Amino acid sequence: MNEQKILNFLGIAQRANQIISGQELVLKAIKKQHAKFVFIASDTGNVAQKDFLLALERQQIAYTDYFSQIQLSSAIGRSTKSIAIMDIGFAQRFRELIND
Structure with a gap:
């Protein structure tokens, strides 16, 4: 897995307005x-x-908990502990990058 490539792509998803960040908003998007x-x-x-x-298991949505808050926050340019990818194309690419 190429961490920097994933984090750079996360920044691209942010600029494309295809992410939501923050615990409450992400949980709502999952549900x-x-x-x-x-x-x-x-x-x-x-x-x-745990929440x-x-x-995620109930809705069968793929996820990763590999990156720290600092890494995620740096990638999107604001402080966060959770990020939801809203676009299926971006999501598929993240799955590919993480499985490499």
Whole structure:
């Protein structure tokens, strides 16, 4: 997995307005099945992480918790611990990049 390539592509998704960030907005997108792929910061608290994982498993949405809050925040230019990818094309590309 090429971490920098994924983070750079996350910045592209941000500029294309294809992401939502922030715990409440991301959880809402997951529950409404608008999120196609989700990034959860590896340093997210246990309670919040459990909420995300339950919702993601229930809706069968792919996710990764590999990156830290600092990495995710730097990639999109604002502080966040969670990011939902809203576009199916971007989501597929993230799955490919993570599985490489």
